[in-house]
Amino acid sequence: MSADAAPSTTEAQVWEHQKLISTGLACLEAAVHSNKLPPRQEAKARLRYASILYEETENLQEAETTLFQGIKLCEKHRYTDLRYCLQFMSLKVLFQRNQKAAFIALDKQIAECQTFKHIPWVYAFRLLKATLQTYAGNSVEIALLDNLQSLSTLAHERGDHAVGVLGSLLEGLAHLRVTKQDTVERVQTCLAQVAKYQLDPFVQVLQLDVLTLLLDLACSMHQKNPDLLVHKLSALQSRMDAGLDSKEWADGVAEMRIPLKKQHSSYHLISDDTGAILQAGSLDEGRDFVVMSFLTRAELFALVYTFSGLASLYRFHHNPAKVQRKSSELWEEGLKVIQQLASVSEAGAVTATVSRHESIRQAKWRTEMFCYLQLLTGLYCATQSRWSVVDQCLVKLQKAATQTPNDIFSLCCLYLTGVYHQGTGDLETALLLFQDSRFDIDSTLSAGGGRKPALLELCLLAALNRLWILQAPDFRDDTTTLALLEKVRPICTEHHDPEIRTAFHLVQATTRTNQPVSMQVIKTSIHSAVQTSKQIGNTHCLAIGLSIMRYQLFDNVVGEQALKSAKAASAQSKRSGNLLWMSVADGMLAHSYEVQEQMAEAQAAQKAASEYAARALIGKN
Structure with missing residues (x-):
């Protein structure tokens, strides 16, 4: 029933769901206050009552009061397992009301568990703290890393290597959230810690x-190394295929169980009543389990399709002959998985134990994945001049983005809209969009670490788009151009991402103002852009770089070198598949043939350039 109450359902279904929840809460409230339940049953009832209040209502005060009374009851009767469960829930409730107080209380709870050597609960509370720190944002980045390192250190000291590996992986993910110059090195350090225990049978958990x-693939994508990406992507796909028959990770299972050594005294710490947090294993197994929420197998397949599409961009640029499926095809598969998940949810096929709060979270995740895949598809098709597809992506995005408050998606959608108008020749609209206050670089920088790196990168890209539009005769503005160049130059030239640096060098090499750039600067910019594009396998930027080289260095030049430059730009543009740049490159090739007085070749190249231009404007490949 809960899955039916997700955002896509009708008002009648929501009303029915709320009615059932109200009835259930009334029954639990009556039972809790009846004074007729045995102490343990009353504690369990209070936990359930508070959990529903937390997940289905906004009555946090009532939930806190109920949990406090339950904790006192457990202390009186020495129900250690239930007391920890109640305290675990009370910290989640407190976090909703006062984040700072919740972290102080968490530290006290962790210290208490360590004092009494209740190690499984130390793990549980440290993982809860990490989760809450993630929700708290980048302001607690250092505290998050310290917490995860403490978790890993304790786990490895006690031989619970699977928990230690989990801590290292979460630390690696935390490093990726806030990109710095040494991000790749930090993530690789975490992966090296994980690799130490890859042969330990306790650590071999599919998830x-x-x-x-x-994480390894994401790290390689930061490095922009095509050879590494091919290897890492193949390993990921093979592992996913090998896990299709796993009983531990069946369809619909949205959790993972992390094994830890069974303590002799754990019988009063872990029970059937702690199963949502800690699960007791059999005596024969000799281990218990920490339980964590995780993606379902279908959700992870959608994520893998997304990563595979991104990685395939570099595989295609590096060696097109070895690429079996294009990025757009992989993203289409990811969209199919997301749509199937949504259909299953709408049909009410999800387990009834899923709360409305969880149903909404799952629906939001699906919406964000849908938006992300549409954005990637739109940006990819923009590089192919497939403007009709870009337009379709924008329509779908504008409809779906209203369901998620994520500011990155709204900014990405705005950027893609600007790209669409710029690519289809509506420069006035494109310029207005790229001048939007949300693309203001100063406000992004002043926000410091509180904003995600993607926001700054989008602002930089919008500025670079503006600079090229401002080169058009109807929009020429030297004052704005110079000011914008000075603003983005130090950020772009020192940026960790080589593609951002490459894009800036391409723009700098072509920007003209009333203060001319020296030919040495132009040559240096072109050289940097071309060399970096080759290293990272970006055929699109390489095609642009070679076209700019032909225009800036060999325009109206007679000689074999000039013709070779034009031919290289033409060949590379065709390899990139971008119709606009294919038109530009062949137009310059035609001019080079004319200069060489090879008129037949010039006419053929000019005809091809005109055809590419016509196809680019109507978006047909």
Whole structure:
């Protein structure tokens, strides 16, 4: 029933869901206050009552009061397992009301568990703290890393290496959230810690393996190394395929169980009543389990399709002959998975134990994945001049983005809209969009670490788009151009991402103002752009770089070198598949042939350039 109450359902279904919740809460409230339940049953009832209040209502005060009374009851009767469960829930409730107080209380709770050597609960509370720190944002980045390192250190000291590996993986993910110059090195250090225990049978958990491979692939994508990406992507896909028959990770299972050594005294710490947090293993197994929420197998497949599409961009540029599926095809598969998940949810096929709060979270995740895949598809098709597809992506995005408050998606949608108008020749609209206050670089920088790196990168890209539009005769503005160049130059030239640096060098090499750039600066910019594009396998930027080289260095030049430059730009543009740049490159090739007095070749090249231009404007490939 809860899945039916997700955002896509009708008002009648929501009303029915709320009615059932109200009835259930009334029954639980009556039972809790009846004074007729045995102490343990009353504690369990209070936990359930508070959990529903937390997940289904906004009555946090009532939930806190109920949990406090339950904790006192457990202390009186020495129900250690239930007391920890109640305290675990009370910290989640407190976090909703006062984040600072919740972290102070968490530290006290962790210290208490360490004092009494209740190690499984130390793990549980440290993982809860990490989760809450993630929700708190980048302001607690250092505290988050310290917490995860403490978790890993304790786990490895006690031989619970799977928990330690989980801590290292979460630390690696935390490093990726706030990109710095040494991000790749930090993530690789975490992966090296994980690799130490890859042969330990206790550590061989399917979800941990997949998470490791995903983190490794993400790290390689930061490095922009095509050879590494091919290897990492193949390993990830093989592991996913090998896990299709796993009983531990069946369809619909949205959790992972991390094994830890069974303590002799754990019988009063872990029970059937702690199963949502800690699960007791059999005596024969010799281990218990920490339980964590995780993606379902279908959700992870959608994520893997997304990563595979991104990685395939570099594989295609590096060696097109070895690429079996294009990025757009992989993203289409990811969209199919997301749509299937949405259909299953709408049909009410999700387990009834899922709360409305969780149903909404899952629906939001699906919406964000849908938006992200549409954005990637739109940006990819923009590089192919497939403007009709870009337009379709924008329509879908504008409809779906209203369901998620994520500011990055709204900014990405705005940027893609600007790209669409710029690519289809509506420069006035494109310029207005790229001048939007949300693309203001100063406000992004002044926000410091509180804003995600993607926001700054989008602002930089919008500024670079503006600079090229401002070169058009109807929009020429030297004052704005110079000011914008000075603003983005120090950020772009020192940026960790080589593609951002490359894009800036391409723009700098072509920007003209009333203060002319020296030919040495132009040559240096072109050289940097071309060399970096080759290193990272970006055929699109390489095609642009070679076209700019032909225009800036060999325009109206007679000689074999000038013709070779034009031919290289033409060949590379065709390899990139961008119709606009294919038109530009062949137009310059035609001019080079004319200069060489090779008129037949010039006419053929000019005809091809005109055809590419016509196809680019109507968006047909």
